[in-house]
Amino acid sequence: MLRIDILTVLPAIVSGPLEHSILHRAAQKGLIDIHVHDIREYATDKHRQVDDYPYGGGAGMVLKPEPIFRCVATIKEEVRREPDEIVYLTPDGNVFDQDIATEFSLKQHLVLIAGHYKGVDQRVRDALVTREISIGDYVLSGGELPALVVVDAVVRLIPGVLGDAESALSDSFQNDLLDAPAYTRPAEYQGMRVPDVLLSGDHGEVERWREEQRQTKTRTRRPDLLQD
Numbered sequence: 001m002l003r004i005d006i007l008t009v010l011p012a013i014v015s016g017p018l019e020h021s022i023l024h025r026a027a028q029k030g031l032i033d034i035h036v037h038d039i040r041e042y043a044t045d046k047h048r049q050v051d052d053y054p055y056g057g058g059a060g061m062v063l064k065p066e067p068i069f070r071c072v073a074t075i076k077e078e079v080r081r082e083p084d085e086i087v088y089l090t091p092d093g094n095v096f097d098q099d100i101a102t103e104f105s106l107k108q109h110l111v112l113i114a115g116h117y118k119g120v121d122q123r124v125r126d127a128l129v130t131r132e133i134s135i136g137d138y139v140l141s142g143g144e145l146p147a148l149v150v151v152d153a154v155v156r157l158i159p160g161v162l163g164d165a166e167s168a169l170s171d172s173f174q175n176d177l178l179d180a181p182a183y184t185r186p187a188e189y190q191g192m193r194v195p196d197v198l199l200s201g202d203h204g205e206v207e208r209w210r211e212e213q214r215q216t217k218t219r220t221r222r223p224d225l226l227q228d
Contacts, residue, residue: 002158003033005075007149008114009050013144026161042067051117051183056206058197060118062184068124085128086111089143092178093132096150105157114143122181123192132227176225178212
């Protein structure tokens, strides 16, 4: 059985499709075990806040690290083992393809983190995430739909899910730069600090740092996006 845990701030978007089609049938057959976690349930303040303004300024909000770390810790306690992969769905991840789907279908436990707003605090990506996956060079409102795309592509490859076992075997950005790392409060978490430049208040230095990070990440991950 493949267990999949999905972390999201909008669980209703994820839960509905799981009750239909091959995903529902696979669960009924006992071939998959999918759990949807509302990240807000792991916030500790009375308002259940899961996002905050980014350090260094700029538009958008960033998902805070604490609720995500707590949720993943709870999952690990429950299953009493490390997940095979903790996957963050993000436009600047490695492009999802059939080879990755096949690889994931052979795992026992996947954790999928659906980003939202401006994304997640970089410390989640540094300390928890083992794979970063994109479903294409475009931006959606959140990672819920990409998470469902990954789940659907993976589950259909599990033996016994499709009625015809042979079917799966025959299946055939704004400025062209990836985004820089994002951080939000607290300034230090589990020994990991936000880069000093983002706390400096010097907007020129912040933008220069971000541009350098964008260039470096794009050159490393998607050199095909860079112009000659």
